[in-house]
Amino acid sequence: MKPAFRAGPVHVRVPATSANLGPGFDALGLALDLHDDLVARVVDSGLAIDVAGEGEELARDESHLVVRALRAGFEVLGGQPPGLELSCANRIPHGRGLGSSAAAIVAGLLLARALVLGGEETLSGAAVLELADRLEGHPDNVAPALLGGLTVAWRDGAAVGALRLQCDERVRPVVLVPPFQASTEAARGLLPPAVAHADAAANSGRAALLVAALTTAPQHLFAATEDRLHQAYREPAMPASIELVNALRAAGLPAVVSGAGPTVLVLARDDREVAQAVAAAPGRWRPSVLSIAPRGGHQVAAGH
Ligand SMILES: Nc1ncnc2c1ncn2[C@@H]1O[C@H](COP(=O)(O)OP(=O)(O)OP(=O)(O)O)[C@@H](O)[C@H]1O
Ligand SMILES: [Mg+2]
Incomplete structure (x- = not known):
């Protein structure tokens, strides 16, 4: 019926x-x-x-x-x-x-x-x-x-x-959105069928640390956002995004690729980090300070 x-x-x-x-x-x-x-x-x-x-x-x-x-x-x-x-x-x-x-x-x-x-x-x-x-x-x-x-x-x-x-209330997401798109399918297609055990082990540890950092210990967010499973492999599909993540991380900010990219996400923790992330947005990229x-x-x- x-x-x-x-x-x-x-x-x-x-x-x-x-x-x-x-x-x-x-x-x-x-x-x-x-x-x-x-x-x-x-x-x-x-x-x-x-x-x-x-x-x-x-x-x-x-x-x-x-x-x-x-x-x-x-x-x-x-x-x-x-x-x-x-x-x-x-x-x-x-x-x-x-x-x-x-x-x-x-x-x-x-x-x-x-x-x-x-x-x-x-x-x-x-x-x-x-x-x-x-x-x-x-x-x-x-x-x-x-x-x-x-x-x-x-x-x-x-x-x-x-x-x-x-999520810990100190975490302040800043997204840097480029003026171009990337297809999720194309970004997924760049991932290798297998990875080294050392990379898998490192990622497991960081993923566990990330849950702790996001819920109670944001001081560890920088180490907790280090990835070895997907971001670097996707560089050919979004070189500018990976370059920006690397530049932000070199400045000490917990930056990652958002989803399958090409947006970059910074998990800022204070006004200084928010301002640093916003100022890092290249030319036509649009920064947005968001809450959770x-x-x-x-x-x-x-x-x-
Ligand atoms: N509000 C919407 N209405 C209709 N179609 C949509 C809508 N939002 C997304 N789509 C469809 O989904 C496609 C985008 O999906 P895709 O998974 O590639 O990107 P995304 O979801 O924005 O990013 P990600 O999955 O990496 O977080 C659009 O091109 C469109 O076909
Ligand atoms: Mg999607």
Whole structure:
């Protein structure tokens, strides 16, 4: 039986996310205070998509990532609505390593769930995470996009786990966003099939230290953000980003590639480090001082 749909529009807000954070490859992620706002409504027929901000150039049809996630959500919830109107106010830049695809997927799933009466009972938070992971291909961005804060995500066979941790309040993320994109697929294609045991061992230690540094001991963030598994291999796809990470690290700042790049993330700890990171942004790169978003994707009450 087809599900019953809500008559009015629903509004969800989803944060940008930065994955990996250096050595936490495919596992660690941080939700950032930069959001996409999406409103969807069930209508009698057709598909109408309105986009303002980032992604205005994308095709407004069934290939739109938010629509694909909405469709996947409705499928699990019992069936498709007769027609759909979607309106996106996008602030997360695309193809920059700030989790725009995860935000689009999480937004679509949360919208579908909110548009179906009783959707929350049918589709649990864990089920949304698993669907989002399947659509995105990896869990490191969708976990913080759903849960907010700092997250550790992992796969266990077909199941996905995610744990939300409280990030130390002294941590002040600064993102340096270049004017060009890099594709996640291309950046992944540069990774070798195997790495030296010494590199794997070093990364395991740093990833463990990173969780401690981000939650209670930010004085160790510099050592904790050293990566040997992915960043250097990706240099051909983003030489300017790796050069900037190296320059920032040479100045003592905990800098990493954000997600699959090319954005650079600095986990600053005080005003001086924030100012140093902002001043390091080359020519047309845009620096943003962000806070950590405590909430993941959520429904916004009407009138907000
Ligand atoms: N809000 C959105 N609406 C529709 N499509 C989107 C949206 N956000 C992302 N996409 C799709 O996802 C693509 C970007 O995904 P990609 O994974 O390469 O980059 P990212 O998610 O911004 O960065 P990263 O995954 O490294 O954090 C866009 O080119 C577009 O096709
Ligand atoms: Mg992505």
